[in-house]
Amino acid sequence: METIINFFENYVAWLSFPRIQVTDIIEILMIAFAIYHVIVWVKQTRAWMLVKGLIVLLILWLIASILNLNVILWIFFKSINVGITAVIIVFQPEFRKALEQLGQNNLVMPLFNLNESKDKNERFSDQTVAGIVKATFDLAKTKTGALIVIEKEIPLNEFEKTGIAIDSLVSSQLLINIFEHNTPLHDGAVIIRNNRLAAATCYLPLTDNLHVSKDLGTRHRAGIGVSEASDCLTVIVSEETGKVSIAIGGTLIRNVDGDYLRNKLIAIQNKPVEGNNKKVKLWKGRTKITKKS
Numbered sequence: 001m002e003t004i005i006n007f008f009e010n011y012v013a014w015l016s017f018p019r020i021q022v023t024d025i026i027e028i029l030m031i032a033f034a035i036y037h038v039i040v041w042v043k044q045t046r047a048w049m050l051v052k053g054l055i056v057l058l059i060l061w062l063i064a065s066i067l068n069l070n071v072i073l074w075i076f077f078k079s080i081n082v083g084i085t086a087v088i089i090v091f092q093p094e095f096r097k098a099l100e101q102l103g104q105n106n107l108v109m110p111l112f113n114l115n116e117s118k119d120k121n122e123r124f125s126d127q128t129v130a131g132i133v134k135a136t137f138d139l140a141k142t143k144t145g146a147l148i149v150i151e152k153e154i155p156l157n158e159f160e161k162t163g164i165a166i167d168s169l170v171s172s173q174l175l176i177n178i179f180e181h182n183t184p185l186h187d188g189a190v191i192i193r194n195n196r197l198a199a200a201t202c203y204l205p206l207t208d209n210l211h212v213s214k215d216l217g218t219r220h221r222a223g224i225g226v227s228e229a230s231d232c233l234t235v236i237v238s239e240e241t242g243k244v245s246i247a248i249g250g251t252l253i254r255n256v257d258g259d260y261l262r263n264k265l266i267a268i269q270n271k272p273v274e275g276n277n278k279k280v281k282l283w284k285g286r287t288k289i290t291k292k293s
Ligand SMILES: Nc1ncnc2c1ncn2[C@@H]1O[C@H](COP(=O)(O)OP(=O)(O)OP(=O)(O)O)[C@@H](O)[C@H]1O
Pocket: 145, 146, 147, 186, 187, 188, 189, 202, 203, 204, 205, 206, 215, 216, 217, 218, 219, 220, 221, 222, 237, 238, 239, 240, 241
C-alpha cells in the first residue's frame, strides 16, 4: 500500500491541473492569435526561407553536440550575435511591412478607436468620384497609361515628396491632361488627398510579391507596392491593353469596369449616412443642455 501511495505522490500528483483563471484563458488566446499571425507572416514573406535555413542550422548544431565537435560548436556560439544582426538588416523591409500592417490591422484599430475623428468627415465629394471614374475610363479608351493613388487614413507624404506638388481640385480634365503622352507630368503616379490632387510624377515602391503575374510591368508593381505600404486605393490604367485595375491592401483586381470602380470609391468616401447625422445632432443637443444646467 505504501508503495502505491509513494508512486502516486512521486509521479502522479504533479500531473494535477493548475487552477485556470479567466486571465489565463485570455492570455492563451492572445498568444495563439499572435503565433498564428507570425506563422502566416512567415509563410507569406521571404522569412519562410530564413526559417528553413534555421532548421538546417539547428540540425547541424544537434549533430555537432551529439558528436562533441567542439570547434564547430565554438563557431556556432561565436556567430550567434553577428547572425541576429545580419537577419535584422536583411529582413528589415519585411519587419517594417509587418509593423505597418499591425498598425493598419482592422482587428486591432477599432479597439483603440484611433481613426474615429477622421471617419466622421466625408473623405471626398461625389464630383471627385465622378472625375476619377470619367478620367480613368477616358484614358483607358485611348490606351493612355495612368497611376492614380487615393489616400485614406495613412498619409502618403513620403511618396508625395518624390513628385511635383500640384494641390488643385480633382477634375477629369486635369487627370487626363496630366497623363497625356509626352507631357512633363505624365510619368509616375498622382496622389489624391480628399478632393485635391496633391502631386504628380510621384515615385512609388515596387512590390516584391513573387505571385504577381509576369505580364505586368512596373506601373502595376508600383500600384500594388504602394497599396501594401498603406491603406490607399490605387487605380492603374494599362498603356498596353487599356484595361483598368485597382490595388487594395496588396491585392490587384484586374479588368474592372466603371461601376465597380465607382462603388469602390463610394465605399471609401465616408459619406455621412442620414442615421449617423441624427446621432451626432442628438449628442450635440445633449451637450448643450448639460452646459446650460
Ligand atoms: N516606381 C514607380 N512609381 C511610379 N510610377 C512608375 C514606377 N515605375 C514605373 N512607373 C510608371 O510606369 C511606366 C512604365 O510602365 P510599364 O510599361 O513598365 O508597366 P506595365 O505595368 O507593363 O504597364 P502598361 O500595361 O501600362 O505597359 C513608367 O513610364 C512610369 O510612368
